[in-house]
Amino acid sequence: MRVGVLTGGGDCPGLNAVIRAIVRKGVQEYGHEFVGFRDGWRGPLEGRSIRLDIPTVRGILPRGGTILGSSRTNPLKEEDGIRRIKDTLARQGVDALVTIGGEDTLGVAARLCDEYGVPCVGVPKTIDNDLSATDYTFGFDTAxxxxxxxxxxxxxxxxxxxxxxxxxxxxxxxxxxxxxxxxxxxxxxxxxxxxxxxxxxxxxxxxxxxxxxxxxxxxxxxxxxxxxxxxxxxxxxxxxxxxxxxxxxxxxxxxxxxxxxxxxxxxxxxxxxxxGGTPSAFDRWLATRFGLHAIDAVHEGDHGVMVALRGTDIVRVPIAEATARLKTVNPELYTEVGVFFG
Amino acid sequence: MRVGVLTGGGDCPGLNAVIRAIVRKGVQEYGHEFVGFRDGWRGPLEGRSIRLDIPTVRGILPRGGTILGSSRTNPLKEEDGIRRIKDTLARQGVDALVTIGGEDTLGVAARLCDEYGVPCVGVPKTIDNDLSATDYTFGFDTAxxxxxxxxxxxxxxxxxxxxxxxxxxxxxxxxxxxxxxxxxxxxxxxxxxxxxxxxxxxxxxxxxxxxxxxxxxxxxxxxxxxxxxxxxxxxxxxxxxxxxxxxxxxxxxxxxxxxxxxxxxxxxxxxxxxxGGTPSAFDRWLATRFGLHAIDAVHEGDHGVMVALRGTDIVRVPIAEATARLKTVNPELYTEVGVFFG
Amino acid sequence: MRVGVLTGGGDCPGLNAVIRAIVRKGVQEYGHEFVGFRDGWRGPLEGRSIRLDIPTVRGILPRGGTILGSSRTNPLKEEDGIRRIKDTLARQGVDALVTIGGEDTLGVAARLCDEYGVPCVGVPKTIDNDLSATDYTFGFDTAxxxxxxxxxxxxxxxxxxxxxxxxxxxxxxxxxxxxxxxxxxxxxxxxxxxxxxxxxxxxxxxxxxxxxxxxxxxxxxxxxxxxxxxxxxxxxxxxxxxxxxxxxxxxxxxxxxxxxxxxxxxxxxxxxxxxGGTPSAFDRWLATRFGLHAIDAVHEGDHGVMVALRGTDIVRVPIAEATARLKTVNPELYTEVGVFFG
Amino acid sequence: MRVGVLTGGGDCPGLNAVIRAIVRKGVQEYGHEFVGFRDGWRGPLEGRSIRLDIPTVRGILPRGGTILGSSRTNPLKEEDGIRRIKDTLARQGVDALVTIGGEDTLGVAARLCDEYGVPCVGVPKTIDNDLSATDYTFGFDTAxxxxxxxxxxxxxxxxxxxxxxxxxxxxxxxxxxxxxxxxxxxxxxxxxxxxxxxxxxxxxxxxxxxxxxxxxxxxxxxxxxxxxxxxxxxxxxxxxxxxxxxxxxxxxxxxxxxxxxxxxxxxxxxxxxxxGGTPSAFDRWLATRFGLHAIDAVHEGDHGVMVALRGTDIVRVPIAEATARLKTVNPELYTEVGVFFG
Incomplete structure (x- = not known):
């Protein structure tokens, strides 16, 4: 099995930890091969990729940023974007795609999966922690x-x-x-x-x-x-x-x-x-577990899902549902901390 | 209303954040008065206490340790321990007691409350994170x-x-x-x-x-x-x-x-x-919220409970239940991380 | 002997370490008493001061800022400024003044000492490290x-x-x-x-x-x-x-x-x-040694001097000389690091 | 010109910064080529080396340890050690050797240079800061x-x-x-x-x-x-x-x-x-400047010298002199800090 990986949107400490976990478990336990697409959706759009194997991901756990690069390129706004992505995936023999990103990146993954039948698994990433369906996203604790x-x-x-x-x-x-x-x-x-x-x-x-x-x-x-x-x-x-x-x-x-x-x-x-910079221990833990569970979902053929944190468990939720609405601070919580104002 | 506070067992970053939150909310919102007992259960046993008010807790949020001191003294092993504690509380006009501590400290609180009718509210503290009923305890993230x-x-x-x-x-x-x-x-x-x-x-x-x-x-x-x-x-x-x-x-x-x-x-x-040392941001957040919710429970007369983290919510659980068994690493989780061994 | 202390200009990590060292050595070794003037020169101008003794300086070594407060008030620009300062010092029985500050603060100290006979010892402080006569000033390493x-x-x-x-x-x-x-x-x-x-x-x-x-x-x-x-x-x-x-x-x-x-x-x-924030180990070391040597100079009646770092030694230099010109980056050093540009 | 580089003795944050500075300046300004010997003196003894060029040293500035590896191997204690080193250098066409190390490593360099005519330049390294002739060595500030x-x-x-x-x-x-x-x-x-x-x-x-x-x-x-x-x-x-x-x-x-x-x-x-770990800013500064000045000495054919810090200047001293005696804490300084005991 050949698995593609990409990171989209603003960078976030922990992206490399996700990539490393996916590759380590995918290669060692499941015998997967990996293709890393460069700069978010721009990579599959333009057919730019690198090989991802165990030596490639060595030592990247504590490093901020993403070894794959990132961009805000949205294939839905590009002429013929989805078809070009499908072509790239077919040409490179990619059987499934792990997309690590926020609302926009995951939104594209959801459509690719639901409407065009491309097997996708999502990993949530937003430094602002504003994605519903998960208690926390990595990068937030570091910030x-x-x-x-x-x-x-x-x-x-x-x-x-x-x-x-x-x-x-x-x-x-x-x-x-x-x-x-x-x-x-x-x-x-x-x-x-x-x-x-x-x-x-x-x-x-x-x-x-x-x-x-x-x-x-x-x-x-x-x-x-x-x-x-x-x-x-x-x-x-x-x-x-x-x-x-x-x-x-x-x-x-x-x-x-x-x-x-x-x-x-x-x-x-x-x-x-x-x-920027090295992720906190919490973010490394969370990002690593997200990666391990995402590759499990790929392996099990459970597509269209996103991994999420609930309490101390990693669960799977439909991507579309997860990106449906923003998670904002509710008024009760804001009132709770208001005791310290003034 | 007059509320006693004590910290027992090994020290842990975040203890001061709990104390500060209790006092800030108790004084400002509920008009409580506070007595801080010194060195865990030794304080009420020997009648040693300090006054806790807003100036006392100023600036302690980022400081490790506990301004109240701590000890492993167990009143159940002291001659006439429980009676001496009841006497101290009565003499000092204490209406309720917030006990911040681990299994041992909270175990005493549970008995004090259940068997002797002393109104107690517990705040869990174990740097090892081994207390069931709560997803995390403060101090753990710092460690x-x-x-x-x-x-x-x-x-x-x-x-x-x-x-x-x-x-x-x-x-x-x-x-x-x-x-x-x-x-x-x-x-x-x-x-x-x-x-x-x-x-x-x-x-x-x-x-x-x-x-x-x-x-x-x-x-x-x-x-x-x-x-x-x-x-x-x-x-x-x-x-x-x-x-x-x-x-x-x-x-x-x-x-x-x-x-x-x-x-x-x-x-x-x-x-x-x-x-030792300053608590991480996560631990300050958790400890502060534990403190705010503990004093709410005191104010509402909800005794015999301990505050606990579930996902991103603070809930209340019976103290006795919370301390009944150790939370250990389950074999599945250990196997999950084993992919990185070797 | 009664010694005044003040901190002037922008704050800088290490100020508290200087104050602590002065007071610890002054009290313990020389039996001095201390007056801390508030907010730089504004303190002696307006007669505002606090008592400085060993309990006052306990625990301040790792704390940024200055317990004395600071300001940019320049008594040379205040009507009758110098006379008012002399009056305050006389009224409070201050025999010598340790002034901790940059070019401006020390410039006033130099004039007070040279022209008006007020015994002053200077401690250099500039986070920009731009004071000649000393290899480094504290705060710079932290920044x-x-x-x-x-x-x-x-x-x-x-x-x-x-x-x-x-x-x-x-x-x-x-x-x-x-x-x-x-x-x-x-x-x-x-x-x-x-x-x-x-x-x-x-x-x-x-x-x-x-x-x-x-x-x-x-x-x-x-x-x-x-x-x-x-x-x-x-x-x-x-x-x-x-x-x-x-x-x-x-x-x-x-x-x-x-x-x-x-x-x-x-x-x-x-x-x-x-x-802001806690000084680096280097700055705590430097600031503490500056304080120890400043109080030695006071004790020996060596006035009009400023302590300075030369290599690993603390030396004394005339205040006036030390503040005469800015220490800037020389072209050779800038060229040396230029090898890394581009 | 072909320059060898080796790091000997215990590791120390800043070693990589020295190597990077040597290579960056040597290649860019002087057109040198570089050979990195592995694991201290063991490298030239056994003929093990890697190529050092600008891509090799990219990104290593903030990393602790040494990309060349280190060892305590002493060629003076190996049979025919010096001759084997001379042979390796000759075989690899090495014109000069930069040795980064403590007393032992530099002692060998001094003998190689003085007695056997191998052009050596030394860079002092001791985390204990106990090498005379230099105010500080890198790694010490981090420790x-x-x-x-x-x-x-x-x-x-x-x-x-x-x-x-x-x-x-x-x-x-x-x-x-x-x-x-x-x-x-x-x-x-x-x-x-x-x-x-x-x-x-x-x-x-x-x-x-x-x-x-x-x-x-x-x-x-x-x-x-x-x-x-x-x-x-x-x-x-x-x-x-x-x-x-x-x-x-x-x-x-x-x-x-x-x-x-x-x-x-x-x-x-x-x-x-x-x-271990990333060097402090001070150590990166010092190590980088040591590297820049060491390669200048090599370029100028000034052999048998070691770079050293004096105040804020980097100077050159004879290696033999620099390693002649240990720099220990003098009694006056110990007495100075004794005011804080008790």
Whole structure:
């Protein structure tokens, strides 16, 4: 049996651990052969691949990124995309495809499998942890760890100068990284995309923290937006960010907090540092187990499924179902952590 | 309402996060007052306590250890122990007790609650992750992270000298730390207490790794034992360790591997480093949520329960049930990771 | 003898280690008493101070920031500033003052000592490492370590997407952090304030790196400027940063590289994360030794001096001389590391 | 020109950074070709080598260990060793040899160069930092960092249980790692090989620390010995360690402290974890600069020299002189840090 593997979408610590587990178990236990497609869907579209065997995957477990490269190429938007992929798979004698990726990558896999009969098994990947059907995705724990360490560091500089420090973390549509790192880092305000924030409430928390003689840390997801977005836009505070507005909420917050409270405020945008580098032990564990279970599904001919974490078990769910909706922070959980605000 | 808090057993990163969450929510939301008992059950036995309020718990979230101190004192083994505890609680006007600890500490809480009517709520704590009823306990992720980082470091020194490196990690009765850190660290052999190991099989894995021109890493839980323990004892290899035999399996392994394979082998015993220091982000998150839910249970008068993690939810389970049996590594999971051995 | 201590300017990991060493040795060996002035020179200006004794400094060695607080207040710019400071010192019975700070803070100390006869001993502090007379200042090693770890992480994300990653690090007038972290992190381009950079050369290095099938990392000090600054300003690329232009060179670079090479480029601005948090072992060692030697100088009545590192020795130099000129990266050293560019 | 490179003795973080710098500069600037000999002197003895070029050294900067392997093989003790080495060099057309190693490795290089006319340039390597003629050697800073982080972690577990924690670190003949990590970690006792320790004094410090309600950390170099070694041996406490006595001083100390003070004591032996893994930023900087300057010396035909750090400069010194005596901790420095004992 000949199995193709590809990684799509933004990179994420743990991708290499998945690839290694698939290849190790596939070769050793099942006698599979492997083809690694380059740069996500672009690989099968353009017929670019590398050989994957045990020497290829040696030593990659602790390495971030993906040895296969990645891209956001979507074959559904390419002329004749699906047919070209089928051709490549046929030409290379690929019997099944393991696709490691987020909503978009897995969405293509679901259609390839359901509509065109290409045997696909999915492995969920989203650093934002916003894929339903799985308790966690790998990469998330690493990102939260990096953000928490940064917040730890910022506390001391905030206290020394009695300044507000705003930390902008990843999370366009879901606030999981902000919520976990903010709670773990002892932040005084956490703002997430799921709930529009009230800048006056934020300033009230900031002020109350200073009254207790401590300096506040505000953690904000890149996708968080203020309640009265219109007013914000009207007074011109936001439009200087133009089309990169989403990545600018941190700086906007610092300026507004300074203007409204009279306290000095500074912003740190963690950016790509959150998604690079060696995966945490938890992510290596999760990614490895995802890989082992994905190749089991391939071996058993169980197609159209995605592996997922439920408690401490790895289960299989239909890909289509898994990508149907975004997993966001529910209001109860946000309220639960709100006891630490201010 | 006046709530007592104590931490018992071995220390564990995240204890302070639990204490902080209990006090923050208890004071702010419910108006509770708090008494912190010193050094586990010794505190209420001897009437030693400190005041716990919001200033006391400030800044303790990222700190390892426990500001309350800990001990292994068991009031059931003390003359008149339970009565003395009841007296202390009555004298100090304590209405309910949150006990943070492992099997022993919680076992006492269960009896105090069930047999003597003292309202208790439990928070599970075991760095070995061997408490059933909860998916994870805090401290475990930190320990696994530290052990994984150590294994990462040992790979390069093993390769440079083409030596076997044996890493002994915590785990007397359960091999969770060995299993997780061994898998995350890319170990070539993982030995756990749940399955007696065959030294000849270990040597075969070691030899096969050298044949592939790589140096092997062997991760062993402190409680792992060889299959033919008697033979081992008879030839005297083990008895030099005397009563600390359990902490000696790493050194014994290195000697046996050297003797049987002719390859140089070295041992590193990670020891207390695994249980100290700042908790990982995951452990801070888990410990904080345990604290928040424990004080909710106290507030609601739901006694005799322990908080537990199930998937991503915090639930409540009867203390007695939770401590009834050890959670060990099941054979299927051990077999699953065995694909990486050798 | 009664000794005052203050910390001025931006915070820096190691400040607390200096304070602890001064107090420990001063109290234990010399029987000194200590007054800690709050928030740099603002403390003696406004008469705000705290008592410093052995319990106050316990446990602060690994903590970033400064327990005394800091500010950029310059008494030479305050009406009657020097006289008010002398009054405070006299009123509080302070016999000598240890000032821990950079060029500005030490410049005031030098004048206080030389012109007004106030016995001062200086401890150099600049995270940028740009103070002449000392081989290193504490905080610098920590900052370089944090930046290097970030660069390590960015490599994997750059490779996975074949993107340029620009990392902006601290360094307004001196490129030490960029040079050390860029070299340690294996950057392909390092830009420092000491040498105006040629954007075309930068793009040539970037392109050559891609030709070798690797993704480039560009490390840039916040104070680096392009050779033809005027042209840059004229085409409007820079002026959107307004008065915070210095912190914007990273984003400007990414845009220019994208425009000129057609390759995707992203920027990470490390910001305050570099100056917060626990000091590295080297910085704790250096800061502690600075503190021990500073209090020796006070005890011996050797005023107007600053402690400094020369090789592995701590020496004393006149404060005025030490702050006379900035220590910048010399062209030979920049050329030496240039072998790794491209 | 054809240049040989070898790494000898115990491995050390930074070896790969040296190799990379030599090859990068040698190939790019001077057009050298390179031969990498395997496993220290064993390589040229047995004629085993690999090709070293720019692709070979890509990506190795952050990796611990040495891609060339290492050994303690001493050609002076091998029959006809020197002649066999000369033959290999001649056969492979090697014009000069860069030897990276400690006292032993460099001692051979010095003799090869001085007595047999083989052009050698040395790069100093000792994780213990005990080579005179250079302020620091690479690997030392990494080891100190790892030991300091371990001590940080042990503080919290010591405090929680009010136990003595003994940490045994590397250092057979010189106490640099113990001294630096002990000072940086806030240890209460530091014991080094240079000064025989008085167990009663150690116990007095331990007791005084407990009286202040804190738990003591004792850092001990593996080569430290008690003052009255004879008495120790007579009562049998030490001889159970047999010929590995040096690695056992930590356990001996814990037992003696328990026996004499009645306080619980535990030992952690850091072992090989200290010498593996990714080098610190400082070590990468130092190792890289050593490599750059070593290949300059080769290019200039300046043989028989070793590169060394003096302040912030890299200089050249005669190999023979550099290895003539061990650099140990002088009594003044030990006294200086003694202010923190107890």
């Amino acid at each position: 939260v760890g990096i953000a928490t360490e940064a917040i730890d560091r910022l506390h001391t500089t905030a206290e020394s100068h009695m300044r507000v420090l705003v930390v902008e973390v990843m999370g366009r549509h879901a606030g999981w990284i902000a919520l976990h790192s903010g709670l773990a880092g002892g932040a005084n305000v956490i703002l997430i995309p799921e709930q529009r924030f009230d800048i006056e409430q934020v300033c009230a928390w900031v002020t109350s923290r200073f009254r207790a003689s401590y300096a506040p840390i505000v953690v904000v997801a890149e996708g968080a937006v203020p309640k009265d977005g219109d007013v914000v836009l009207k007074d011109g505070s936001l439009d200087s960010f133009g089309h990169v507005r989403l990545s600018g909420v941190g700086e906007w917050l610092a300026k507004e907090i300074e203007r409204r409270t009279g306290k000095e405020a500074r912003t740190t945008v963690l950016g790509h540092v959150q998604r | 696994v992270g530290i052990a994984t980082e150590a294994i990462d470091r040992l790979h390069t020194t093993a390769e440079s000298h083409m030596r076997v490196l044996v890493v002994e990690v915590m785990g007397r009765h359960a091999g969770w730390i060995a299993l997780h850190s061994g898998l995350a660290g890319g170990a070539n052999v993982i030995l756990i207490p749940e399955q007696r190991f065959d030294i000849e099989q270990v040597c075969a894995w070691v030899t096969s790794r050298f044949r592939a021109s790589y140096a092997p890493i062997v991760v062993v839980a402190e409680g792992a034992v060889p299959k033919d323990g008697d033979v081992v004892l008879k030839d005297g290899s083990l008895d030099s360790f005397g009563h600390v035999r359990l902490s000696g399996v790493g050194e014994w392994l290195a000697k046996e591997i050297e003797r049987r394979t002719g390859k140089e082998a070295r041992t590193t015993v990670l020891g207390h480093v695994q249980r | 370089v370590g944090i930046a290097t770890e970030a660069i390590d992480r960015l490599h994997t994300t750059a490779e996975s997407h074949m993107r340029v990653l620009v990392v902006e690090v601290m360094g307004r007038h001196a490129g030490w952090i960029a040079l050390h972290s860029g070299l340690a992190g294996g950057a392909n381009v390092i830009l420092i304030p000491e040498q105006r950079f040629d954007i075309e050369q930068v793009c040539a290095w970037v392109t050559s790196r891609f030709r070798a099938s690797y993704a480039p990392i560009v490390v840039v000090a916040e104070g680096a400027v392009p050779k033809d600054g005027d042209v840059v300003l004229k085409d409007g690329s820079l002026d959107s940063f307004g008065h915070v232009r210095l912190s914007g060179v990273g984003e400007w670079l990414a845009k220019e590289i994208e425009r000129r090479t057609g390759k995707e480029a992203r920027t990470t601005v490390l910001g305050h994360v570099q100056r | 100190v960092g790892i030991a300091t982080e371990a001590i940080d972690r042990l503080h919290t577990t010591a405090e929680s249980h009010m136990r003595v924690l003994v940490v045994e670190v590397m250092g057979r003949h010189a106490g640099w790692i113990a001294l630096h990590s002990g000072l940086a970690g806030g240890a209460n006792v530091i014991l080094i090989p240079e000064q025989r320790f008085d167990i009663e004094q150690v116990c007095a410090w331990v007791t005084s620390r407990f009286r202040a309600s804190y738990a003591p950390i004792v850092v001990v170099a593996e080569g430290a010995v008690p003052k009255d070694g004879d008495v120790v041996l007579k009562d049998g406490s030490l001889d159970s360690f047999g010929h590995v006595r040096l690695s056992g001083v930590g356990e001996w100390l814990a037992k003696e402290i328990e026996r004499r003070t009645g306080k619980e004591a535990r030992t952690t032996v850091l072992g090989h974890v200290q010498r």
